[in-house]
Amino acid sequence: MVARLGGDEFAILMDLDRNEGALRMGQRVIDALKEPVRVAGKELFTGVSVGITLSSPHYSSPEDLLRDADIAMYRAKSGGRHRIEVFDERLHAQALQLLEVESDLRRAITRREFEPYFQPIVRLADAGVVGYEALMRWNRPGRGVLAPGAFLHVADANGSMEAIDWQVFERTLRMMPR
Numbered sequence: 001m002v003a004r005l006g007g008d009e010f011a012i013l014m015d016l017d018r019n020e021g022a023l024r025m026g027q028r029v030i031d032a033l034k035e036p037v038r039v040a041g042k043e044l045f046t047g048v049s050v051g052i053t054l055s056s057p058h059y060s061s062p063e064d065l066l067r068d069a070d071i072a073m074y075r076a077k078s079g080g081r082h083r084i085e086v087f088d089e090r091l092h093a094q095a096l097q098l099l100e101v102e103s104d105l106r107r108a109i110t111r112r113e114f115e116p117y118f119q120p121i122v123r124l125a126d127a128g129v130v131g132y133e134a135l136m137r138w139n140r141p142g143r144g145v146l147a148p149g150a151f152l153h154v155a156d157a158n159g160s161m162e163a164i165d166w167q168v169f170e171r172t173l174r175m176m177p178r
Contacts, residue, residue, distance in 0.1 A: 026050040026084040049076035050084040071095050101154045109163045116172040134172040
């Protein structure tokens with residue numbers, strides 16, 4: 001069964017004897033969609049990312065199965081075009097970690113855990129300090145102070161970046177007189 005989930009996302013539900021069949025089908029989809037499509041005399045090329053979830057007794061609903069296939073598909077997308085990823089325990093652990101970071105980010109905004117760290121801007125001619133650059137840090141309870149690389153990609157993806165930016169701007173402005 002093939003179903004359009006929305007936009008450019010589709011799901012294929014298959015009954016298989018062996019797991020290799022899912023990989024073969026994923027590769028057939030990629031191969032078929034690598035071929036250019038002619039529209040109004042022009043060749044259009046598509047890119048395909050395939051996420052696969054294999055049935056398991058731990059799935060209690062179709063939504064859980066689709067969620068995990070979606071996680072695998074986004075992992076395939078992040079690796080480049082025309083890739084296949086199979087959802088496994090490693091992806092499950094990463095998905096749980098991502099959910100934890102998203103939840104902690106939302107709490108951190110409410111608790112005002114983001115703060116500026118000031119780095120001096122130095123004039124090379126005489127090593128005099130001419131200003132400061134405010135760098136964002138997350139003072140995450142139980143984890144210490146985190147640099148943006150540990151959380152910015154999540155904040156950007158879940159739409160909380162603007163709230164974090166404003167928090168750091170406000171704290172920086174309050175600290176400027178000191």
